[in-house]
Amino acid sequence: MTRVAYLFAGVVVLILLAAFPLVASGYYLALAISLVYFTVLATAWALFSGPTHYITLCTAAFFGIGAYTAAVLAEVLPWAVILVVAALLAIAVALVVGLSTLRLSGIYFVIFTFGLSEMIRQLVAWYEVNIHGSVGRYIFIETTQQGIYWRLLALAVVVFAVGWLIGRSRLGLALRVIGADETVARHAGIDTTRAKLALFAVSSCFMALTGAIMAPRWTYIDPAISFNSLISFEVVIMALLGGAGVLWGPLVGAVPLVLLFEVLTANFPNHFSILLGLIFIVIVYFLPNGVAGLLEQRIPRLRAGIAGRMSKIGEKLVRHIWSKPAARTRQAFDATPVLTMSGLRKSFGGLVAADDVAFETRRGEILGLIGPNGSGKTTVLNLISGSLRPDKGDIRLNGVPLVGLPAHRIAQLGVARTFQLVRVLGSLSCVENVIAGLAFRSPALWGAEAVRAARALIERVDLTEKADVPAAQLTYIDQKRLELARALAIDPVILLLDEWLAGLNPKELEDGIAVIRRLRDEGVTIIMVEHMMDAIRSLCDRCVVMNAGRKIAEGPPSAVLADREVVHAYLGEGDA
Incomplete structure (x- = not known):
């Protein structure tokens, strides 16, 4: 009818x-x-x-x-x-x-x-x-x-x-x-x-x-x-x-x-x-x-x-x-850092998850945030994205302070993220998952324009044939791809990847590294939390190493991975 x-x-x-x-x-x-x-x-x-x-x-x-x-x-x-x-x-x-x-x-x-x-x-x-x-x-x-x-x-x-x-x-x-x-x-x-x-x-x-x-x-x-x-x-x-x-x-x-x-x-x-x-x-x-x-x-x-x-x-x-979307500052294409943080501290009762953390991310680079389990890496991503509010410290995106802003305003300013445990909207199709990011970003897309943009992003992460499939029916690697497409829908100034390569078999890992490398070639600024050291060496321009909530090293991957304090943090005193 x-x-x-x-x-x-x-x-x-x-x-x-x-x-x-x-x-x-x-x-x-x-x-x-x-x-x-x-x-x-x-x-x-x-x-x-x-x-x-x-x-x-x-x-x-x-x-x-x-x-x-x-x-x-x-x-x-x-x-x-x-x-x-x-x-x-x-x-x-x-x-x-x-x-x-x-x-x-x-x-x-x-x-x-x-x-x-x-x-x-x-x-x-x-x-x-x-x-x-x-x-x-x-x-x-x-x-x-x-x-x-x-x-x-x-x-x-x-x-x-x-x-x-x-x-x-x-x-x-x-x-x-x-x-x-x-x-x-x-x-x-x-x-x-x-x-x-x-x-x-x-x-x-x-x-x-x-x-x-x-x-x-x-x-x-x-x-x-x-x-x-x-x-x-x-x-x-x-x-x-x-x-x-x-x-x-x-x-x-x-x-x-x-x-x-x-x-x-x-x-x-x-x-x-x-x-x-x-x-x-x-x-x-x-x-x-x-x-x-x-x-x-x-x-x-x-x-x-x-x-x-x-x-x-x-x-x-x-x-x-809706309130007026957060206005993004104009990006300067120079050496000015995209993201800066200083004196960042977050504790949960007696546990200090982030203690005086400070580093910056430059435009177009991939920064690896690494360290042993429980070192505070995901906590730092949660502080940047607004999931958590720091006890003290400062975070700025292109000079705009982020501390105190709700997560949705931070997302509208251009901070996109994936999650340690993959989170897709299982009852919605892949296109609908991506439209969820397009419809509330700054500026927002709706209608036929949003559908076209969603399909383009799905193609960008190699999910074209599954665009109309419910997200719950995707394989694990495809769900990760979809989560990445939804993050890219925000048109991010900076992209936070929380162990995005974890749990993949060797072929999937190779494909995942290729996707991230392609994003870097397109000029996306990325902070990635990762335990796959081959991926860190292959992808990252710089690394920040954390242990027990504190930054213990920073520099090129080859240098920080050979640092004695970093080796000690991973392997212990006897093997260092």
């Missing part, structure tokens, strides 16, 4: 749904309202949690905020203004909560969001009893069941439209990269804090609007009704069943589960929570990626890659979310 055919089919379905209240009433209209409002909640939840894999249990909190806003302001403000206030209040709470909690991850984030719902419920209950002098509130808003249904249906259309546009923007890509590997996201130039905050606020806004629209349906609400924690769990189960990683997934999960919950509530009211838990276990065990994930495995054409989903409209919608 063409896009026009899909659009026409969607319009027809929407007209039929809008006409439903004209032919249905009573129980069936009430059931339709439940279907639509759970679809909105599950889709709003999946906007944030689907791509990032941050599981939130605070749906009830924002739903309740919207419902109580409607209850408190029902007799004071017009209905349209009430919706605006509910949305703004939810966004404000989401931003405040997000700033303090989105640095958490895993089970800690889940527990906090669940605790947030309970805390807000208790605060509202305390206010109602001790300040307002009642248990709950009556809501007097002139509306009908049909009116509630139509408002929810309109909100559902907006949720899907926003989700469609975000999914085709750099924000959508950022969230997918964050979900795959947040460390890679930061070093690809993505401001992970802004991206997560923006979608958390959008998701919370839709949840609050749903609560505000639903409030008049009950006539009377109290904290137990508005902030019912079961709502949070039901929404998660619906999204997971359908597939939270796909826009239409929550809809697929909401329809059957709303119907099932109706049956369970009517026939097993005292055992509903137990049955809900069993349903959750079954879904997680048998459908970990939901119905949508299962269909994408069976029908590959359903999986739309990033290259086929880029939208200029979507990007224009969210472009103001």
Whole structure:
């Protein structure tokens, strides 16, 4: 089907749904309202949690905020203004909560969001009893069941439209990269804090609007009704069943589960929570990626890659979310060092990993950073790239101080890196992995231009035939090549290679050395941490040797490798 055919089919379905209240009433209209409002909640939840894999249990909190806003302001403000206030209040709470909690991850984030719902419920209950002098509130808003249904249906259309546009923007890509590997996201130039905050606020806004629209349906609400924690769990189960990683997934999960919950509530009211838990276990065990994930495995054409989903409209919608990219200083083609560091120190408790480290890197050279295991080499790379902040010392890139800058700003300034343990975005294709670097560098590339540049970089590291293959299916050496291509996508001023040649067989090692040599011939400035001494001799112009966190030698490879203190550091006193 063409896009026009899909659009026409969607319009027809929407007209039929809008006409439903004209032919249905009573129980069936009430059931339709439940279907639509759970679809909105599950889709709003999946906007944030689907791509990032941050599981939130605070749906009830924002739903309740919207419902109580409607209850408190029902007799004071017009209905349209009430919706605006509910949305703004939810966004404000989401931003405040997000700033303090989105640095958490895993089970800690889940527990906090669940605790947030309970805390807000208790605060509202305390206010109602001790300040307002009642248990709950009556809501007097002139509306009908049909009116509630139509408002929810309109909100559902907006949720899907926003989700469609975000999914085709750099924000959508950022969230997918964050979900795959947040460390890679930061070093690809993505401001992970802004991206997560923006979608958390959008998701919370839709949840609050749903609560505000639903409030008049009950006539009377109290904290137990508005902030019912079961709502949070039901929404998660619906999204997971359908597939939270796909826009239409929550809809697929909401329809059957709303119907099932109706049956369970009517026939097993005292055992509903137990049955809900069993349903959750079954879904997680048998459908970990939901119905949508299962269909994408069976029908590959359903999986739309990033290259086929880029939208200029979507990007224009969210472009103001990002801060202005870090401006790179103009490189002077002379003997001025690209990177200088002095007095660098980093300790972890009583362990000093870097102690008064100082050296510089000249333009176009390969500097080898070598030393025994545990000597502090990777720590130095982490300090340069912003993964760690030094206790003291100075690092400058073309004269610009890097200490104190977040990793994504340092990446935008031109510091690219690979990792000691190879990190690729396994669920994304090779092209999509490289676009992750192109889309957030300074200046950023998007759309067809980004796709062309990504394919050129993949060709540069000899992966042309595997450009559209998921990264998880690549061999070890090819994953290393892909990680290098993603680093090169940043258009680096300096490239940090952390044991990039480790773990390769002799043929792969030969190919890897050839790739690095080609980069040097192209003028790329490189700092490489490596244990392969043949590679160090073959590739490096100079070497810095570290031991126990301190620099012990610096100079040409032949000289430093013959230095008695270096030999002692590697072999010990008896063999030196």
